[in-house]
Amino acid sequence: MRMLVTGGAGFIGANFVHQTLRDHPEYEVVVLDALTYAGNEASLAPVREDVEFVQGSVADADLVDRLVAGCDVVVHFAAESHNDNSLRDPWPFLQTNIVGTFALLEAVRKHGVRYHHISTDEVYGDLELDDPAKFTPQTPYNPSSPYSSTKAGSDLLVRAWVRSFDIHATISNCSNNYGPYQHVEKFIPRQITNVLCGLRPKLYGAGENVRDWIHVEDHNSAVHTILDQGRSGETYLIGADGERNNREVLGLILELTGQPADAFDHVTDRAGHDLRYAIDATKLRTELGWSPRYTDFRDGLAATIDWYRANEGWWRPQKEQVEAGYAARGQ
Numbered sequence: 001m002r003m004l005v006t007g008g009a010g011f012i013g014a015n016f017v018h019q020t021l022r023d024h025p026e027y028e029v030v031v032l033d034a035l036t037y038a039g040n041e042a043s044l045a046p047v048r049e050d051v052e053f054v055q056g057s058v059a060d061a062d063l064v065d066r067l068v069a070g071c072d073v074v075v076h077f078a079a080e081s082h083n084d085n086s087l088r089d090p091w092p093f094l095q096t097n098i099v100g101t102f103a104l105l106e107a108v109r110k111h112g113v114r115y116h117h118i119s120t121d122e123v124y125g126d127l128e129l130d131d132p133a134k135f136t137p138q139t140p141y142n143p144s145s146p147y148s149s150t151k152a153g154s155d156l157l158v159r160a161w162v163r164s165f166d167i168h169a170t171i172s173n174c175s176n177n178y179g180p181y182q183h184v185e186k187f188i189p190r191q192i193t194n195v196l197c198g199l200r201p202k203l204y205g206a207g208e209n210v211r212d213w214i215h216v217e218d219h220n221s222a223v224h225t226i227l228d229q230g231r232s233g234e235t236y237l238i239g240a241d242g243e244r245n246n247r248e249v250l251g252l253i254l255e256l257t258g259q260p261a262d263a264f265d266h267v268t269d270r271a272g273h274d275l276r277y278a279i280d281a282t283k284l285r286t287e288l289g290w291s292p293r294y295t296d297f298r299d300g301l302a303a304t305i306d307w308y309r310a311n312e313g314w315w316r317p318q319k320e321q322v323e324a325g326y327a328a329r330g331q
Helices: 011-023 041-050 061-069 083-088 091-111 146-165 187-197 216-229 246-256 282-288 297-310 312-328
Strands: 002-006 028-033 051-055 073-076 114-120 169-174 202-204 210-212 235-238 243-245 265-267
Touching: 002 011, 011 028, 011 041, 011 216, 028 041, 028 061, 041 051, 061 091, 073 091, 073 216, 083 091, 083 146, 091 114, 091 146, 114 146, 114 216, 146 169, 169 216, 187 202, 187 246, 187 297, 187 312, 202 246, 210 246, 216 235, 216 282, 235 282, 243 246, 246 297, 297 312
Parallel strands: 002 028, 002 073, 028 051, 073 114, 114 169, 169 235, 202 265
Antiparallel strands: 210 243
């Protein structure tokens, strides 16, 4: 079985490639990645000799068609994914998330290839902090940023191609991932690497915004479960019951790194900052029998901190530029 992984040099995609080669030897893996700032070929260094790597954009229809033609399955991770960036310049998000998904759907339609679409819980908007509800596959879409709206649009394209052209496709919407190889612009690795650099961590606003955290290994094991057992046309939500507000997450990072509980700065909150995300993964667990490995967020976070401590050579080249950008915005 030959698998095309788009965005395979990004955070979740690179971890997926590692896991696939380790646990699923039935697959030969081809990686397509544009190597924008968030893609890093160094993330594939431990498995570089075992994958075919192609640098290019998912919006390049001719390239996508050639690659899909030689594969049995496509797993589409490639996306512009940082909310702050989408607020400053939405166009790359439309180009990658909408146009790129369209190019892939046309290619899998033409060549009869199995397709899995990676999406986000942010397409559902947000929940009130005191609302007991969680997102389900029936939750109406209500995106609140250029990022989440383009991901919502890409999901709807997949659904339309299933219904209109009968392609074999599944969708997964996942809660916030954390773990190795995550770009230091993101919340958890930014705070970890700030501590490791002797900088004070930063907290948006009061830090009350809640995210439903899942370790990237658990996310990717769920994707493989969907590839093996998922029904075409279905949407599966991936979550591990990891709700924590940002203040709690930062407090745990400070504790695990031996810092005082107040060793951080409050910064200006993000525009349109969603209040709370929460995933109901009942369908995935009951229909497909999936369960997470990292059921204790503290253990997963400790392992993540250890990884960043041991892999400074991977994240250090990104750090200065990222912090300069945040500083210019007062964040």
